[in-house]
Amino acid sequence: DVAINYLPSEEQDAQEVRQVIEERGQKAVLIPGDIRDEQFNYDLVEQAYQQLGGLDNVTLVAGHQQYHDDIHGFTTEAFTETFETNVYPLFWTVQK
Secondary structure: EEEEOOOOOHHHHHOOOOHHHHOOOOEEEEEEOOOOOOOHHHHHHHHHHHHHOOOOOOOOOOOOOOOOOOHOOOOOOHHHHHHHHOOOHHHHHHHO
16 A cells, blocks of 8 residues: 655646556555645655554655756755755655
């Protein structure tokens, strides 16, 4: 069984993944939301735990990446967005 987090704009994709999982006899819990939000991460863990009856494994695969030929091409805003997506959720998720 699995809980899947996704952005609301990815609803159709999430529903397709759920269908594949359920066709194989497993439970799929869909939890839309933005992992860049601290409180959402805490709620995500709680919802997954409650709906699945526990958590044996947590896998975080969301990521944000940008490419520039030169480090000066990165803005502070872009750097912040990368950390808010790739680093902060790891901390918040295991903190819960």
